Amino acid sequence: MKSVIVVGAGIWGTSLALRLAETGWRVTLVEQYAPGHVHQASAGETRLLRCSHGSDDWYARMAWRAREGWLRLGERAGEELYTETGMMWFAQREDGWESVSAQVLKNLDIPHERLDPEEAGRRFPGFGGDDLAFVLWEPNAGVLRARRATQVTARLARAAGVTFVRARAEPYEKGTGVVADGEVLTADRVVWACGAWLPGLFDLKLDLKLEVTRQDTLHFGVPREWTSPPLPAFCDYELSAYGHGDLDGMGMKVTSDAEGEPYDVETGSRQVLPRSEELARDYLRRRFPSLLGAPVVFSQVCQYTLTKDAEWIIAEAADGVWLLGGDSGHGFKHAPALAEHVADILDGVREVEPRFGLHERTAARGLRTSGETAPSGG
Ligand SMILES: Cc1cc2nc3c(=O)[nH]c(=O)nc-3n(C[C@H](O)[C@H](O)[C@H](O)COP(=O)(O)OP(=O)(O)OC[C@H]3O[C@@H](n4cnc5c(N)ncnc54)[C@H](O)[C@@H]3O)c2cc1C
Incomplete structure (x- = not known):
């Protein structure tokens, strides 16, 4: 029987362990804390799933x-994880990132619609959308209960025979x-799915250097009428802001995607900064003015592990030793499909995508709403 050690029980590691165990591998999953622990990126209360990725169709397809994977996982677990x-994508320009995304969704037959900004106003009372050209609507996008999903995936992995260490x-x-x-464990393959800890474990080349940044998220209390059914998720590419309506009584998430300060994942404070609340309120003032005075009802500090181009790392660093990381703040949603993808690579039935290699990366913004270079409209 083929054997593998996966290090890291965030959503990437647990999903991969589950997939490998269910496809004939003997799997050991090594994790330093409990799955869903507060330091891991996968412990965010919620994460968005959307298919729009500008001109990139690889991530859109994935x-x-x-999405199918999450729906199946929820059915297996007997609870709604997704x-x-x-x-809603708030498009300020006719020819910007959103229209390029819409074209890709059209090519891939992924449902989407173009809405007038007034429609957003009907969904979000008091909505401020005078500056918008249109709204791109993805009806099948939504919100993942991320921390819960990580714990559930770990439980299913254990049930599928994965040994936890x-x-x-x-x-x-x-x-x-x-x-x-201190104890040596060996296997045919090792996969290091270590999130923000990866740069401390491997001496990655300077031009691939991963940057770990602090990211604060805030949820604001909303009127009861906004809570059922929950209002949609939203993203403002040009303003680097995103969020979603109140889910499970956690308030409306309103957060900046801009990179925060460099962050120590083990010792950094997990208390949000006053500056982050100011930023979120600036955004409320512009888009959701009726919530300007709303209280913060929940907040969290997490971290991005960024490559320069926001492309991930899926690469064999030495014979049989694989690195899986550099999620760049957009990896959660893909986990079930990514696990299949990586399992296929380990099984030798799929080639590695060159884009994920250990090569020099050039700064680019197309995959995230924030970053070093200006958006090119794709
Ligand atoms: C604020 C914020 C918002 C985000 N929003 C979205 C979103 O809307 N949609 C989306 O798709 N993604 C989003 N992301 C990104 C998403 O959260 C990450 O891509 C995903 O959680 C990465 O999972 P991971 O398993 O790679 O890393 P992690 O969840 O960090 O897990 C890594 C694990 O490895 C373990 N580990 C590390 N080193 C060792 C070691 N030496 N020995 C044993 N164990 C080790 C750690 O303890 C940890 O549990 C967001 C991230 C942040 C911070």
């Missing part, structure tokens, strides 16, 4: 396939293995 609230792993220099709290 997100669409992942709520299809739909998502609670330890901090270090690279094993003498072969395909890890040193887990």
